[in-house]
Amino acid sequence: MLSVLRDRRFAALFASQVASLLGTGILTVAIALLAARIAGDDAGLVLSIALTIRIATYVVVSPIATALLAGRSSRAVLVGADAARIVIALSLVLVTEAWQLYLAILLLQSASAVFTPTFQAAIPEVLPDEADYTAAQSLSRLAYDLESLVSPLLAAALVLVLPPAWLFAITALGFAASLAAVLLSRLELRTTVTGEPFVARLARGVRLIGTIESTRFLALLDAVVAAVYATVLVNTVVIALRFEGGADEVVAPLAVALALFGLGSIVLALVLPAMLRRVSDRAVMTAGAVAVIVALGLVAAVEAGPGLDLVALGVLWFALGAASSAVSTPSARLIRRDVAPGDRPAVFAARFSTSHAWYAVAYPLAGVGGALWGVAAATGVLAALALAVLVGAAAGARRASTPVHG
Incomplete structure (x- = not known):
């Protein structure tokens, strides 16, 4: 499975995915602390609404984005999505009301709903061999599983040594690393219009x-x-x-x-x-x-x-x-x-x-x-x-x- 990382373009894309996942995982903890600050005893209610918006936005926006962005440069789409996520993550420092948090999550997850299907569509183009593509899919799935294991531990360590607001900067740094990895991939593909x-x-x-x-x-x-x-x-x-x-x-x-x-x-x-x-x-x-x-x-x-x-x-x-x-x-x-x-x-x-x-x-x-x-x-x-x-x-x-x- 790890042999597919010998392909330079896929290795860079995989690094982008890992950085993006870690940024998202840390963001979840940052949002929890933000909900406690702006909502007090109602933090659970505010947090659950924010997380539900995150899920619903992905489900609704992802197929729409896939259709609208068909035929465009994969690298431009991925870079644009990461740039948007960096700006929105940093803007969360300024949130003081629940509705502002909901709007920020809606915008942030919309960018993620653009990033993820574009990333997934690029993999079979980068790795046309079926065995390599299957291995890449398994490695990508493993990254999701590992993120769910590592992010809580990493976020816990960060909040003990950094002010909570800095978690948004760490999140933005994860998305910036994702953007840099996309650029290093030198991806020149266009999102799929057929198939x-x-x-x-x-x-x-x-x-x-x-x-x-x-x-x-x-x-x-x-x-x-x-x-x-x-x-x-x-x-x-x-x-x-x-x-x-x-x-x-x-x-x-x-x-x-x-x-x-x-x-x-x-x-x-x-x-x-x-x-x-x-x-x-x-x-x-x-x-x-x-x-x-x-x-x-x-x-x-x-x-x-x-x-x-x-x-x-x-x-x-x-x-x-x-x-x-x-x-x-x-x-x-x-x-x-x-x-x-x-x-x-x-x-x-x-x-x-x-x-x-x-x-x-x-x-x-x-x-x-x-x-x-x-x-x-x-x-x-x-x-x-x-x-x-x-x-x-x-x-x-x-x-x-x-x-x-x-």
Whole structure:
């Protein structure tokens, strides 16, 4: 898989993707701290709306941008998107009202919705060999998975040594590194104007996901991961506000919680290769989903009673990080094993969209539900959602494995 990095143009594009992902991951934590500053006790509600806008904007704008930008210079599109993201990220320092945050997220994610499909469309042109392209897709997917593991830990370290406002500068620096990598790629391609349209490819990928039992299993378990990230990204700041009693003092407990969540993810990811030599991918993912449900249930139960203290928060967030890593990390292996090489790009694209749909459900449940019913009830609903999809995935697997006699 790493052999494709010998291609200078793809290596530069991959570096651009990694820098962009890290910038986006750090931005999420910066937005959480900003929500605490401008909204106080309503930070969870404001943050969940901002994250939902981010998801919805990507889903809506991405296919429109793909069609409108067809035939234009890929390098110009990528550079323009990164330049816009740099300006918007820096402008977030000036935000003082929730509506300003929502507008900035809308604009920022619109630029990301331009960047991502253009990047994805450039890969098969840079790597026309099918084996190389498939390896590049797997490496790109691995970058998304690693970002979800590393970003919380990196952001936690940064907020402990830098003023929170500086996180926006670090985010802009990530997008600037992405822009520089695009320029170094010397990409001279134009975005695709022929071939399978984005919407058709997405529809084909969704049909493939529904047809193959293992990919249906993955698509359902994406809801479990969404429940974890909605709880961690939206309600950590709400819980942390209670410890110190003010937005100015929320940094330390938030950093500790996010660091332990990221550490749990990384520890599990490091032991997974040895584990997967003895246990099947599906068994590890199922065990991780069960652990998520138990951990979310404990969060709900403790919050309904005395409330989480910093020690309990750290322990449960470490467990959630490890459990979510067990669910998400093996998923690309299942796709590579069970999906034909020619169909993998469509399946990866479709799963990216279907997983976003789960986040569009989970973020409002965590934030709006937390504001209306409290963190305990909102987390309990997310635990119930995770349990329902796990039961559905297990039932589907049993039906698929049961021989039909006639």
